Structure formats: C-alpha cells, structure tokens
Amino acid sequence: MKEAIAMKEAVLESRPLYGIGTVARLTGLKPDTLRVWERRYGLGASYKSPTGRRQYTQSDLEHMQIIAALVNNGSRIGEIASTERKTLEMLLRGRGKNGRAAVPAAKPRVVFVGDQLCEWLDEHQGCLANVNALLVRTALADIGTDFYPQIGTADSLVVECTNLGGTQVRQLGDLMQALDVERAVVCYQFANERWLTALEEQNIAATTFPPDPAYLAYELARSIADKTRSAGDSNLGELMTAKPRQFNELQLRGARQLKNALDCECPRHIADLIRSLASFEDYSASCSVENWNEAAVHACVYAYAAQARWLMEKALQAVLEGHADEYQSVLRTITDSPVGDAA
16 A cells, blocks of 8 residues: 655745834834724735744734835825735835935845755844745645746745756746746756856855855845846846846956057046956855855945946947947957957
C-alpha cells in the first residue's frame, strides 16, 4: 500500500506586523478611534495570528496613515472609509501645498519562498525592516500556478533552493514572470556552475544558504532601485531605465582622441566622466559593509551611479552624432596601432 504524500499548502504571511498601540503612534490616532473605525467601517487589522490576535500588516499601516492624514485635512471618515487606496492618495496630494502632499511612501513588496528561509528570517527580523514582506513557508516546487494571483505583483523575490538544478531554474523564471519581478535572489546549498551561470543569464543573484544579512539587504535594495528606475518618475520612461554600458574602453579612447579632429573637447571630457562613473559603479557594487542598513544605502549609491553613467553615455552619443566618419577613422587608427591613447 502506497502512502500518500501530502504537499504543504502555500500560505502567505505578512511581515512586519504591528499592534494597535504601534499603529496609533505612527498614525497619530488614538487606539479607541482605531477600534471604532474598525467596528463601524471595517478599517483595521487584516492579519489574524494562529492565536486569534488581530495585527496590522505594512499595507494596513500605510492605508491608515493616508486615512489619518486626510481626516486631519478635513475629510469625513464616513465619506472616505470605503475608498480604494489609489484614490485616497490622489485626494491627499490634492490637499497638499501646490497640489502635492506627503503621501506615505509604500515600502517595497518582497516575496520570500522556502521553509528554512522563512525560519531564518524569523531570527533576522532586521532584514525585513524596510520592506513589506510576504513569507511563503513552502518549497518552490509546491507553489502551483493557481497560487500566483494570491501573491500578486512584487518588487523583489527571494527563493530558497536546497538543490539547484534545471527544474528549479525554470520554476523560478515562471514565478518571476508571474510576479513581474525583474531581478531575484536564490539561496542554495548545492549547485554546479552550469546552473549558477543560467541564473546569472536570467538576472538572478545567487548566494549560499543561510545568506549574509548585509548581502541580502544589498541585493534587495539593488533590485528595488532597478525596478524603480525602470518605472521612472513623472513618466520619464526610457530616461530612467537601467541600461547596459554603451561604450567599451576602445570606443572611449576613440572619443577622447576625437578632440584632434574637432574644435570642441566635449568628447574627451564626457569620456573621462563615463570612465570615472563606470569605475565608481563597479566599486559601489563590491563595497564592503558592516550591516544591512549600510548595504541598502550602498545599493542606492550603485543605482544612482549606474543611472548617471548611462545618461553621460547618451550625452556622448549625442556629441558624436554628425561626426561618424571622423570617429570611425580614429577607431581604425587605434585598432591598427600597437600603442593606443594613454590614460
């Protein structure tokens, strides 16, 4: 008689969780007011612990902060209690000076998958301090496609894969696509170079389990910054999109030497700027840090340096337009010469 092996049902757990006292302090509302609003309007804690205690998730807290700000600006709670969050944010901006108000910034949504990973996070709560975390205490293989809609979209994804192989790489790619995640982190125990290379090709970072807290915080901040730049600000679109490097060292040397064929020295100055920014970009990506907070800051520095480097590359492309013949001639000279441009 064969024994049936029951697969563990995937369940989402929100982190961090807040008690009513903390929410009262962070919103400026009295606990009694929060209780009345929950009873009358259904506003309140959405998470229920195994012991039956109601707790506020990060999304609950942010929602209550917006509600509290609107009430302080003259709105009636009964008129806005059932309004969806995006509409509330628009209303709050409209109440602010010059049409803008301080809407509480939503923390990035990060999904963590894996029993051991979630247990490790229980002991390392500091890694979750700046994110809206969703914990899935089950193996990647046990997450069915019917569970994807429950997760929704995410800003980043961290997955535990004890044994990393082709099946796990494909499953991870499917999950990333379903959650609209551009970069993820895999924590593994056993893997070979073939599958680690496959992860790298899919823009997936890999580290051994258990992860170093500083490294994990760095990767989370980096992936979130990349997604934020990709989304853009004020519809900047392509301007904010993370791009690969557009000029190699030979091409930059050619741009520097182009000053001999032009009256303008902008190509040389811009090429030097690109070199410096690219070097600093590499440095910030590998800079040693002492804790997760420093790691997050360095990740932002890396993102800004990468953006600045790409913008200067666009500037160099604009300067070189109209001088394609001279530029190609300089490149041929450098390629044919055994000694190139110094520095």
